[in-house]
Amino acid sequence: QQQVKQSPQSLIVQKGGIPIINCAYENTAFDYFPWYQQFPGKGPALLIAIRPDVSEKKEGRFTISFNKSAKQFSLHIMDSQPGDSATYFCAASPNRDDKIIFGKGTRLHILP
């Protein structure tokens, strides 16, 4: 119930393509869904976050889609670039003061 399941584990996309990373959860108490981006040898950084009352959120080339009834959410990267190559983590939290649960990560590689 506390897990966030993330897929795929790794993804290779040509430059300009649209990589899609999917996440699913069971706990309906989750109320915040952030995505983090991590470059090799660095700490993760918050990329974008969404709440269940919103079906889609965009920040630049990054878009989160949220399906509350299916308990699924996904990250799309438009016009992907080699500089987007990183590991992406989805996460979930039941409220603003609780710990967050991370998915296992997706290693994305954008080919030049």
Added chain:
Amino acid sequence: DGGITQSPKYLFRKEGQNVTLSCEQNLNHDAMYWYRQDPGQGLRLIYYSQIVNDFQKGDIAEGYSVSREKKESFPLTVTSAQKNPTAFYLCASSTTGNSYEQYFGPGTRLTVT
């Protein structure tokens, strides 16, 4: 220049020794966290602290200990009881009411042989 510092970046220890990893933040954040990262395992929470002099166990606290005597500092001790201590350790912090927005340090890679 605000942020989180972790030192050292690489740490080598012999099996059976305790080792303490440093984490300092100057963001004035109340909450601090320690995670362990292993390949294919994502980020697993070891300990977290929402206020000075208080901390809670995360999902994998066995073999680890922490202290929170100052707001800025949250050191993690990896004890000899931790069976597989070799990993990448990440410290993070957040403001109260924004735990989903955590700021991470650069990490410490610990190798125990």
